[in-house]
Amino acid sequence: MxxxxxxxxxxxxxxxxxxxxxxxxxxxxxxxxxxxxxxxxxxxxxxxxxxxxxxxxxxxxxxxxxxxxxxxxxxxxxxxxxxxxxxxxxxxxxxxxxxxxxxxxxxxxxxxxxxxxxxxxxxxxxxxxxxxxxxxxxxxxxxxxxxxxxxxxxxxxxxxxxxxxxxxxLRARRTPLSSDGGTSASRSACTPRQGNDSSKLHPHREGQGLSPRNSLEVLTPEIPGERDRGNCITSLQLHPKGWATLIRCSSNMDDQEWTCVYEFQEGAPTRPPVSPRCSLRLTHYIEEANVGRGYIKELCFSPDGRLICSPYGYGVRLLAFDERCGELVDCLPIQTSCLREIRSIYSHSDVVLTTKFSPTHCQLASGCLSGRVALYQPKF
Missing domain, CATH: 2.130.10.10 (YVTN repeat-like/Quinoprotein amine dehydrogenase)
Structure with missing residues (x-):
């Protein structure tokens, strides 16, 4: 890390x-x-x-x-x-x-x-x-x-x-596939179930009644190609402006890995209407190399949120929402879209497990399984 x-x-x-x-x-x-x-x-x-x-x-x-x-x-x-x-x-x-x-x-x-x-x-x-x-x-x-x-x-x-x-x-309701094969993440109800099931999805304050704070939502994000096989969410990051979440996940069979971006529907910037409304929507994704099975690979956003750096085998990939490295708010697709690969860099002798952008400089760091750290200065 x-x-x-x-x-x-x-x-x-x-x-x-x-x-x-x-x-x-x-x-x-x-x-x-x-x-x-x-x-x-x-x-x-x-x-x-x-x-x-x-x-x-x-x-x-x-x-x-x-x-x-x-x-x-x-x-x-x-x-x-x-x-x-x-x-x-x-x-x-x-x-x-x-x-x-x-x-x-x-x-x-x-x-x-x-x-x-x-x-x-x-x-x-x-x-x-x-x-x-x-x-x-x-x-x-x-x-x-x-x-x-x-x-x-x-x-x-x-x-x-x-x-x-x-x-x-509770497993969330799933929305149908979009016409291009993409999917949406659908939310489960944030209210107690009816009937004999008394489980609640709203937490309580200690010693007090139902609290309006800390309301819990449980989702099953859709992963391309993994609809019927289940998956494990191994890495989780947040967009620096709070617009989206970035995850790395692997199939339960551990034979596929994906990087996916989900837009927060509530409080997100202006965008075309999406139906049905849900708390998260899968906007972009890309399949990963699935090298170094069993190890968690930590990806990251750039400080301005325009780039994603993803461990990719013995190197890293710089990914963007479009070919111009635009802001997410300007690149929100009506249907789920593939992330664009801007650059691949192979500089390690072992599997890369972690990446991190500098918060203040045009600089990127990556670390691999053997313990070597590499520093880069991206130029476009």
Whole structure:
């Protein structure tokens, strides 16, 4: 996993072993190696501000680090019972949000951290959790699962914990294929089922009645070519302007991989009417190389949202919504369309697993299974 500091003075790399690498992204100079950052594989890195960053690991912990003093951790956070895979941060509440293969999403109050950790509580739980993301404005939380579901918590309030013991995951209604073979993602009802099924799709506040915040929507995104075989959503990213979600998924047979872009129907920019109305609509897709089976490949948007960088075998592909690298809002098709390949770059000797654009410079980083990091400066 590759991560960037907001003001671009440090590039950090999470390694399969216990290490974290730090580079100067401009000169490509190796600055420092944190040789025992964790006791198991390091999975993700997230900057909280210009100096403080968090790492998470298969050792079930999260660690806070200060760039000014890297000889030791600021503190270790304990609360997960399995591998921790994702870190998000809400700048409004200063809550760190993590998710792991124990199915838990946990919030950590970084306003009150000490050497012994910081206060935390379980915010949400679901089975088969793979990845968790917050939209840029922190109004929604998206969760992908290995069973092919995509969960969306709307009107997000991270200060409340959700009682989810009575929830049941419902498979969403599917819309028919469009005339060109594309599909739409259809939403399941966000109200309790009728009859004897008392399961609810609206969470409750602790000790209170039904809450208008944190309403839960469960979807089964359609994947081209996978309508009858099921799929696992392995990688999940958000458009930098909050217009869409980007996923990487593989078939249950693990013989196909797809990159798909889904437009958020609610709050999205002006576009032609779409019927039937749904919360997500598949707008663009492309089939991937399916090299390095069993490993998760992390893709990313460019800072302006015009480009997608996708791991592709021993290299990366730059993908766009049209041949001019236009904005998504200007390239929304009436029917599902194929992503355009702008450039392919093969510079690794092993399978590429992660990619990341610089937030401030025209620069791209990729990391492969053998641990090598490559830096690029795209030119068009």
């Amino acid at each position: 590759v991560s960037r500091q907001p003001h671009q003075s440090v590039l950090t790399v999470a390694c399969e072993q216990t290490e974290v690498l730090l580079f100067d992204p401009i000169s490509s100079r190796h600055i420092k190696t944190l040789t025992e950052a964790h006791e198991d594989c390091v999975n993700n890195i997230r900057f909280l501000d210009n100096r403080l960053f968090a790492t998470c690991s298969d050792d079930t912990t999260i660690a806070l680090w200060d760039l000014r003093k890297l000889n030791s951790k600021v503190c270790s956070l304990h609360g997960h019972a399995s591998w921790v895979k994702n870190i998000e941060y809400d700048t409004n509440t200063r809550l760190l949000v993590t998710s792991g293969f124990d199915g838990n999403v946990i919030t950590w109050d970084t306003n009150r951290f000490t050497e012994d950790g910081c206060p935390h509580k379980k915010f949400f739980h679901t089975r088969y959790l793979m990845r968790m993301r917050l939209t840029p404005d922190c109004s929604k939380m998206l969760i992908s699962t290995s069973s092919g579901y995509l969960l969306i918590l709307h009107d997000l309030d991270l200060t409340q914990s959700l009682e989810v013991g009575s929830y049941r995951m």
